[in-house]
Amino acid sequence: MTKPGSFSAPLLALLLWRLGEVAEACSCAPAHPQQAHCNADVVIRAKVIGQKEVLIGSDTYGNPIKKIQYDIKQMKMFKGPSQEINAIFTAPTSAVCGVTLESDGKSEYLVTGKLESDGTVHVTLCDFIVPWNSLTPAQRKGFEVRYETGCGCRIVRCSSVPCSVSDPVECLWTDWITQSTVQGPQAQHYTCIKRNDDSCAWYRGAALPKNEFMDIEDP
Incomplete structure (x- = not known):
């Protein structure tokens, strides 16, 4: 007989399976605001x-x-x-x-x-x-115009070290490693956009980058 307040093995297995289903149903990786927009x-x-x-x-x-x-x-x-x-x-x-x-x-x-x-x-x-x-000025500007300009780039989240990019069109998102949060400086202030050589890099600033944009800069 099952003791009061306890579960039989089959019932416990069923409950764990259902909990696993629920957890899996709502499992999603963190996304940079730019990725969310794109x-x-x-x-x-x-x-x-x-x-x-x-x-x-x-x-x-x-x-x-x-x-x-x-x-x-x-x-x-x-x-x-x-x-x-x-x-x-x-x-x-x-x-x-x-x-x-x-x-x-x-x-x-x-x-x-x-x-x-x-x-x-x-x-x-x-x-x-x-x-x-709750959005920063850079995030508001991003959703208005800047994130769209970077949709040809890919943001790669670094969840553990070592980590690196494998393609020139990738930007490495390191907020979790450096700040222990996905709402760090890169998420709050930066956009990953193409440079004039078709590679991608992080850009910070209120205005769109100059045509000759080649690296991170603050206009």
Whole structure:
């Protein structure tokens, strides 16, 4: 007989398997803001003005598929379709990568997401979604114009030493090694963009680089 408060071996195995499923379902590698911009279908600045749970269909077993619909007021589109976006959708819980946003109509967010074939925008915890006022001036300028200029480059995250780039179009992202956070100086202030020899390098500055840009500089 199983003791009170304990689990049988088969039940424990099932629970661990389900926990593993949930953990795997929301596993995503950290991304530099530039990568988030380049990989996203949609990048907008928006206020969330309402939310509700909606039914969007059913799975293969007939179980209802629910989503949270955030009604938004689009303040500015940096990347996306020609039509204005008035809602974004996410999973109902963080366990399955659902995003929680303040829907008071006052909080502004930078939102990156995926544009589905039906024209709806879906977001997950793996997307770059942060309060607008938490962005640095360089990040705001990046989302407005500069990140797009670097989408032909690749950012390689250094998670342990030694690490290096293997291609001239790569920039080595070392915030985790040097600062123990992925929100270090390179994420906050730098853009990886092409130089005039078609290689890529980190660039810091408020203005776009000069045509003869050959290395990191502050204009």
